[in-house]
Amino acid sequence: RLFLGAMSLQEIRTVLNFKTVSSAEAAIRRALAVNRKGKDxxxxxxxxxxxxxxxxxxxxxxxxxxxxxxxxxxxxxxxx
The missing domain is CATH 1.10.287 (Helix Hairpins)
Structure with missing residues (x-):
C-alpha cells in the first residue's frame, strides 16, 4: 500500500524496518505478485x-x- 501510494523505496525501508532498500523492493515485488494471482x-x-x-x-x-x-x-x- 505504501508503494502504491507513491512512497519512495527509502521511506518504505525506514517505515517497515527493512535493512536495505533492496530488501524492501524485493518484498514489494513479492506482495505485488501475490496480489496479482487469479486476476485477469x-x-x-x-x-x-x-x-x-x-x-x-x-x-x-x-x-x-x-x-x-x-x-x-x-x-x-x-x-x-
Missing part, C-alpha cells in the same frame, strides 16, 4: 476504474465550488 486484465481494469472513480468523487465537491486545481484533477481523471 478485466479484473485489474475494473479495480483501476474503481480507484479513479474514488479519486474523482473526492475532488468533485471542490471542483463544483470553483476550485481550479480540483477542476483540473477531475478533467485529468476523466481522461483516464
Amino acid at each position: 486484465r478485466d479484473t485489474e481494469r475494473s479495480a483501476e476504474l474503481e480507484r479513479i472513480d474514488a479519486l474523482y468523487r473526492a475532488a468533485y465537491p471542490q471542483a463544483i465550488k470553483g476550485d481550479l486545481k480540483a477542476i483540473d484533477s477531475c478533467n485529468t481523471l476523466s481522461e483516464r
